[in-house]
Amino acid sequence: MIRLENVSKIYPGQGEPIIEGLNLEIQSGEICVLVGESGCGKTTTMRMINKVIPHTGGTIYVDGKDISTINATELRLNIGYVIQEIGLFPHYTIEKNIATVPNEKKWAKERVAARVKEMMELVELDYDTYAKKKPRHLSGGQRQRVGVARALAADPPIMLMDEPFGALDPITRAHIQDEFIRIQARIKKTIVFVTHDIDEAVKMGDKIAVMHHGKLVQFGTPQDILTRPTDEFVENLVGHNRILKRFSLVECRAIKPSAAVFKITGERDEIIRRIESFERTSSFPVIGIIDDDCRPIGYIPMFKYEAGDETPIENRVKKVKAVQLIDERATLFDALGRLFSSSERCVFRMTKDGICTGIITMGDLFEAVRVNG
Numbered sequence: 001m002i003r004l005e006n007v008s009k010i011y012p013g014q015g016e017p018i019i020e021g022l023n024l025e026i027q028s029g030e031i032c033v034l035v036g037e038s039g040c041g042k043t044t045t046m047r048m049i050n051k052v053i054p055h056t057g058g059t060i061y062v063d064g065k066d067i068s069t070i071n072a073t074e075l076r077l078n079i080g081y082v083i084q085e086i087g088l089f090p091h092y093t094i095e096k097n098i099a100t101v102p103n104e105k106k107w108a109k110e111r112v113a114a115r116v117k118e119m120m121e122l123v124e125l126d127y128d129t130y131a132k133k134k135p136r137h138l139s140g141g142q143r144q145r146v147g148v149a150r151a152l153a154a155d156p157p158i159m160l161m162d163e164p165f166g167a168l169d170p171i172t173r174a175h176i177q178d179e180f181i182r183i184q185a186r187i188k189k190t191i192v193f194v195t196h197d198i199d200e201a202v203k204m205g206d207k208i209a210v211m212h213h214g215k216l217v218q219f220g221t222p223q224d225i226l227t228r229p230t231d232e233f234v235e236n237l238v239g240h241n242r243i244l245k246r247f248s249l250v251e252c253r254a255i256k257p258s259a260a261v262f263k264i265t266g267e268r269d270e271i272i273r274r275i276e277s278f279e280r281t282s283s284f285p286v287i288g289i290i291d292d293d294c295r296p297i298g299y300i301p302m303f304k305y306e307a308g309d310e311t312p313i314e315n316r317v318k319k320v321k322a323v324q325l326i327d328e329r330a331t332l333f334d335a336l337g338r339l340f341s342s343s344e345r346c347v348f349r350m351t352k353d354g355i356c357t358g359i360i361t362m363g364d365l366f367e368a369v370r371v372n373g
Helices: 042-049 072-077 094-098 100-104 109-122 140-152 170-187 198-204 222-227 232-238 242-249 268-281 332-342 362-372
Strands: 002-009 019-026 031-035 057-062 079-083 158-162 190-195 207-212 215-220 260-263 286-290 296-301 325-327 347-350 356-360
Touching (some): 019 042, 019 215, 031 042, 042 207, 079 140, 094 100, 094 109, 140 170, 190 198, 215 222, 215 232, 222 232, 222 242, 242 332, 242 362, 260 356, 286 356, 325 332
Parallel strands (some): 031 207, 158 190, 325 347
Antiparallel strands (some): 002 019, 002 057, 207 215, 347 356
16 A cells, blocks of 8 residues: 655755655555654654655655656645644634545535534543534543544545644543554555654554564564564664563464363363362463353362362352453453452453453463463
């Protein structure tokens, strides 16, 4: 979808190029994050794609076409653009802001109105509540949603996002990131995303392009960048705690839990046999207990068992807490947070229908990161 071949940028009067010999290919439907220190050329690279900044050498292709052969206005009308300051027109209503590009493209009024409502629903802003308001009446997070809706309104195949969430507070920023990932799963746009935050790059990107002094020093998946940094610069960028970052790359449903799960009604004898064989030497720290409908009841901590203890099974079960129920689509980082916050020994992996598909322990998390690394 986007290809840069030996691209360079030199400003008049400057001897050193801002961008030098850049080769990069971004596939359709991918989020490619450009990351690096301030002044490395990442924003310049992004702005060359929509000709806001003209490139000096090399060739940039968008959807197979050399952008030097495309009118700049025509090119930009087919590329969504989201920036950190959002850039909403303060004197426009929210609906008029979102309708900006469709109106520029001369869409029919009925089509524009329908698209505005569709976009507001997509970013979870109630039309009746917000459409007639001005940007100053919205919170920072809500204005950022409007910025995303406006960039998507004309259904462009490509979006450029220049540190779009950088001005938000950490809680709002994390929420907006999650919402955008949810939206992207539906719309599958090709996105070039600029950030200086490696954590955001790992979370948002299908691919990460690490830039340093105007050059591309590594390009690959977040897993590639975290597990196989090519040089000292990339290694320092991802940090010494990169194993923790890897927890955010794996979903709970992707791992095989080690602990056993039983239905207490029909498998009581099997539970007892397991307890007798595990005793204190067990590598299984817990046994999960579910009902006949595969709904979690609780768990039995193995370390509390002693030989000869005849306490009934029901009295040994620690009842499950709500914080221990985690969606199987959540990441291992989410599971790690649940384990720490609950002070429990396991979380129950759940489908969207409320069915337990296993229990995950701290050992499972670290084993999954080790194996996937």
